[in-house]
Amino acid sequence: MAKLKQVYICQECGYESGKWMGKCPSCNEWGSLVEEVVEAKKPSLTAPSSRGAASSAPVKLRDVKIENETRTTTGMKELDRVLGGGIVKGSLILVGGDPGIGKSTLLLQICEELGNQNRQVLYISGEESVAQIKMRGERLNVHTENLNLLAETNMSFIEAHIKNTKPDLVILDSIQTVYCDDITSAPGSVSQVREATHKLMNLGKGYGITIMIVGHVTKEGALAGPRVLEHMVDTVLYFEGERHASFRILRAVKNRFGSTNEIGVFEMQDVGLKEVLNPSEIMLAGRPMDVAGSLVSCSLEGTRPMLIEVQALASFTSFGMPRRTATGIDYNRMVILIAVLEKRAGLDMGNYDVYVNLAGGMRINEPSLDLAAALAIASSFRNTPIDPHTVVFGEVGLTGEIRGVAMAEKRVVEAAKLGFKTCIMPKANVEKLPFIKGIKVIGVSHIGEALEVITVR
């Protein structure tokens, strides 16, 4: 029997050490080193047969033949958009997300569409029994003949099944539940997750099988397992959203076959995930009218503009240290905006608690939301509502200047489409903007100017 060796592996970055340390020297994370038992001499990870003989010899660039990239549509436009136009044959896709967010639901729904396209799908679950999957399938209306279910956690059996049946798509739910016999550490540990993914990668690339794996997320919001897992796969998708709200957002964090800017919006219903093709309308539904501190902005996710309500509340406090809380936007950015309002526009908020919130549980990091957040704070501070048919976007600089943003035209068109009458935006963008019917455009170049515009009208 091969000699066993004790090592300490960082659960964040995969760093290995012979002795325990409080802090990982590679990623500087505290308390992340966990004891694992591995075989002293590991078998070679890539067996030559699994990779094909041709790949081991260098080839001239001009001699490389490109096969047409074959993409399969998943039947869900939102998912196709995030993937860059459909699933690429032979790719390895990792889907991460909080517990109960709907990962298994999304993947089971894909099975139905692919099955109907006459593709063989193998759904391997290490978490649920086949009866449980069937029950979910009934609820989601999944009845395809081409779907095979397998409740299995041993990687050797999984490999054997895949080799025997050679399906077009394999779904593994989840990578943390499977284990390889040749590694003694517990399922879900770094070495197990890494080895299992490696095996799947070789299988997928060797046989041209698309593999989608589910990965659990730690409480810090990162994928459980080392970062190497993200490096190994072709695409990393994150499924996020407030668990108690029905909206779910699918984001590509990494994509070797497409842009990582696009997002997909879904709504969780009892019959499964429904695509939201026009998120702006839903984001604005139920918005309060003529209330101080509420303002609509337009953010751009990938190529798609999305209108979103920014809310702010500035309330007087007698404590020396006012409270500042940001939900949905970056906290530091909000603090900067308050400082800019104080210094450049003369609003004295030293005795005011300030809260900023993006409605609908959205999280957006785009600087074009700055101006809307600043004006919403000012509106709440002065207790004066802003016309509800106004949309605002622009980046605010430290001197109070309003800087231009990308793709302004798309944003204005989206606002006009949803019936907004006025758009307050950076002057730099207005100069290049063509005429857009139904909406009055006001260009501003300084935060003070923007504050005047909203007060005068």
Ligand SMILES: Nc1ncnc2c1ncn2[C@@H]1O[C@H](COP(=O)(O)OP(=O)(O)OP(=O)(O)O)[C@@H](O)[C@H]1O
């Ligand atoms: N009958 C139902 N009606 C509406 N929504 C439901 C229903 N049953 C389940 N759900 C939703 O589906 C979610 C569970 O989905 P799913 O099992 O796909 O999540 P998951 O991400 O795979 O979770 P886990 O990490 O536990 O595997 C629940 O949190 C709930 O929001």
Ligand SMILES: [Mg+2]
């Ligand atoms: Mg699940």
